[in-house]
Amino acid sequence: MKSVSTVDSLNAQRRRAVQLRLAGETLAAVSNEVGLSTPTIIAAFKAFQTGGWPAVDVKPRGRRKQSANSTEPAAKLQESVVQTMLNSSGNTLWTTERVQQWLHAEKNTQVSVQTANTYTQQWGLAPPNLNRAARQAVQQNRAGAAQWMEGEFADFVNAAKKHRATVLWIGSVSCHDSHTLLFAQTQRGKSYWQLHPAQPNRQHYLQFVSTLSDVIGAPLALVQPSKELIALFNEDVASLTVATQIQMPSKLISSKAPNKNRQTAKNTTNTTNTTNTKLDATTLSEQSEQDKTMNQTEPTQPIDHLPSAEQQASNDDNIMNQAKQSSSALNPSAETLTHLQRLEAESIHIMREVVAEADNPVMLYSMGKDSAVMLHLARKAFFPAPPPFPLLHVDTTWKFQAMYQFREQLVKDYGVELITHVNPEGLEKDVNPFTHGSELHTNIMKTEALRQALDKHGFDVAFGGARRDEEKSRAKERIFSFRTAQHRWEPKNQRPELWNLFNSRKQSGETIRAFPISNWTELDIWQYIHLQNIPIVPLYFAAQRPVVERDGTLIMVDDERMPLNKDEVPMMRSVRFRTLGCYPLTGAVESTATTLPEIIQEMLLTKTSERQGRMIDHDAAASMEKKKQEGYF
């Protein structure tokens, strides 16, 4: 275990780093030698240049006075936290946040969540990241890993999504003087754990799951890594102990009535028992109560306290009706709301204002990720009622096949009303991006078609998923954007928007476009999709797809309508789409990102902005503004 460095040793390192820099060593070499990160070395060196040797030491201001490092030796602190965890009740779940709070409350030490996480790892109290381990196993081509991840595991995650259940890894791992860490972990690596003096028994497991279910407040879908799976993992995870085993695909554990559960959970003296927790099917099984390592093979036995069939059925209804969903990050916290919580609340506020004041609102739905988020927010805004407006898809007939499939599935799953409009004249004249060019195609099949659809159904307010961060001229778009009876946008004549007071008044014939996710960035959208498990079109994930390269852009050959040039041969490449439009106009990017975190990772490390994949934006510098004036979003 790495020890927490003291201020003195840190300062020694910093001084050493400056000496080496002065001696002409490269940053990388210095970093290697003293073990400090490059930015720290640069900062130390700059400090030296400005203020000489005394300035190299970390300033007392920069490091809080009651920092863990300065008040209590690391080992003592570690012992203290271990004791606290061992002594905490069976209804207590430890998380990085709780460690942070504990440090603050008990040790008078304020650290960030990130730092709390670092400490937890240093103390050896952090569970291994199983999701990462599984993906590493896939990357390293361990036999069977990919099959399991893409087959059984993917099916399980999808089944869980349908029930709006939170997918959690669950397991235990030994640490510290033969203590055992019983833990659960979300798909994005957030861990909940309890520390037990010995191997936890079945009762411990059940209580852990029950508490977990109360805390997360959603149906749980538990994944217990089988020993075969663990054998595929890297060494750091291979010490994993599995006391109970679950057959794949495992079933759901769900919690019932939210309120009562929560109150029970708060009252820690009142023992929560398994009546609050119901298992869907008899697949949770366990090994004998004493510690068994995965290397031991023993027959498994079913758990004997399962609910009756009726209970199970009513429980199932409950899952569907309540559509409860997990998100620890979006539950109210005692402290400041997070940025996603504020963005979500703002979007919901906007949607409710529109619906309260509009005569006949509609939501423009493009099947893209922004539309997906918008629809999810609309369902939240009017819950338990369904969104009180239809969705409108302006169909150019040139969308990807996968998008059409997704659209059909959506109507089935959510029971939303979806109106599809195709410009009949465009259809008659067979306007397409190949013979007519992208500009005319977009103009007729999108801009003109949208106007037709709004006029035809008499929609007076249309929700759009445009965001201000997408493009420069959009940064000035209002949230309530007024359009003349001719659907024109007049950038010089926009209504001022103050506080959260929106003016939705208009004459008959005039319309308003409302942009509830104006203030979201691309990262916010992805992060929210990730946190809330929002279904999106699979094209966003990388897969082998047939593409041709045109003018430096990869175009997917999605159907037989795509004319190929003489020397063009479609090639299978691992690609994905950062933005979805008409397939002949949407460029793919080469990628191996198959999960949301990987997509986000790729997005953050890539240096081209999102709309560049869309060929319609290339036409001219201020083209988007021109299109918007004409009525295109």
Added chain:
Amino acid sequence: MHKQSEELIANNIEQYLNVHENKSLLRFITCGSVDDGKSTLIGRLLYDSKVLFEDQLSAMETDSKKWGTQRGELDFALLVDGLAAEREQGISIDVAYRFFSTDRRKFIVADTPGHEQYTRNMVTGASTADVAILLVDAREGIITQTRNHAYIVSLLGIRNVVLAVNKMDLIDYSETVFNAVVEEYQAFAEQLNIPNVAAIPVSALRGDNIIEQSANTPWYHGTTLLSYLETVKVDTDHAKQLPMRMPVQWVNRPNLDFRGFAGTLASGEISVGDAIRVQPSGKTSSVARIVTMDGDLDKAVAGQSVTLTMADEIDISRGDVIATTEAPASSADQFETTIVWMHEDALLPGRPYLLKIGTKTVTATITNIKHQVNVNTLEHTAATSLELNAIAVCNINTDQQIAFDPYEENRAMGSFILIDRISNATVGAGMLHFALRRSDNIHMQAVDVNKQIRSELKKQKASVVWFTGLSGSGKSTVANIVEKKLASMGQHTYLLDGDNVRHGLNKDLGFTDVDRVENIRRIGEVAKLMVDSGLIVLTAFISPFRSERALARSLVDDGEFIEVFVETPLHIAEERDPKGLYKKARKGELKNFTGIDSPYEAPENPEIFVDTSVMSAEQAAEKVIAELRKNGLIG
């Protein structure tokens, strides 16, 4: 700083996401005049926090060569200028919002331009800001605009202000100059109500003290701009400590068993079981559930959008405010306010506007402009109307009671916008100070003999027949004939026209827009009293503005207001010119003459329409009588 997050992204995206989902959100505004370097500062923050993508950077490089003011060097300002028009002019013309984030916070920056339209745009941007950055050119020191901006910042109730003394590189990072600027600012800021001011010496162009401590200002020991922004307290945290308020947006009734009240908590906290009061009705109940799609909550805090259900079945509708019983909001219909005017058409006292506060929209009139504030000198001046960008303290009347808190205490509960009833434009924004208690002391005297009894005695239905049209269209002539005919039929009438009103009741009024509005308002009120007395009232005034005719209409009951549009093309009216007024107006001897240099807004849906260019006055009067009979106003 960024290097580290890049490493984290590459090595442990899960942990990165964990950190980033716990970020808070801060909104701020940058204020400064044209050359203070606002856009450069924002561009610098975007550039240094690496939210820019390579294609945006290369576009900026191209643009810098084409439009840039930095002789080919990167012009950060070009990053943040959006619309084509402004690109050509080299100045931004509206409010734009920019986004960037660090490990600790996501930021939304309101970027507002610094020229004449500035007040409107800055007020807009400041209305949602937690923090304001006041940019000062170190070479210039505190100038008129700085005072102007600081005043607006204090007016909009922004609690945290950064005085960013920019262009330090051009004064050799002189501590003396910096201190002088700060002292000058403090002397001025004493008059204003800004609690927290942090002064930071920066160079937006060179990046000094923006993200990293600058080696050029060793004498400065405070925080950098970015670390200030990362740690300053956000507004929702402040709002959380105020008494609970939730304006109801939407009543959610998916079925008979569920009745939820949806809204965003404007302030405070609410828990299941808390006693609440509905305002302005005053009914009370307690919270049964706090419903969200993620499951019921035990508690909700300011800034969250939730749906509440109540323990009792009480009537609550959109526009009501749910408040804690311990400290409910005030309720009133007369207020002192500060109004910022945002439209080319001036604010006219007496003209009715729509006022939207929270989720409630009511009709409001400005009864009195107490004084206008000169934003540059803070001097108070008298005003009869407010032009674009004017700021004034005004008394205001609403047609219904509204629940509110003073803006100074609660931004969400004391802010409102004004909307023009005809054009639907957002014409003004305002902040409530306090209720005027006068309204409590005037009670309507209930009388036993009412309009109905008086009308029945006269065997008629009391009403206003409102003639409108250009001067010389024949309003008075036609109205005169109509009255004679009605009198001969035994009806009780009274004709109000220029002769009997302008010389008495309204002799203090001239012909400016402001006076015309007041003229018609008084006539409307007199006509209302006469209708109450059971009379058929005929009025013959040009009454050129739609909104004032709408006001007169709103004063009487439905069906009692008959608008008669006496139409005549301008050139025919001008030929007739019975009083020689058009001639004078054409010569410029008569100002503000309707049809010449003051607009006439024709009625869109008059009850009766007569065209005196194709019919005689007698025929027109016959038509009016016939229509009145058809509408059942006379027997």
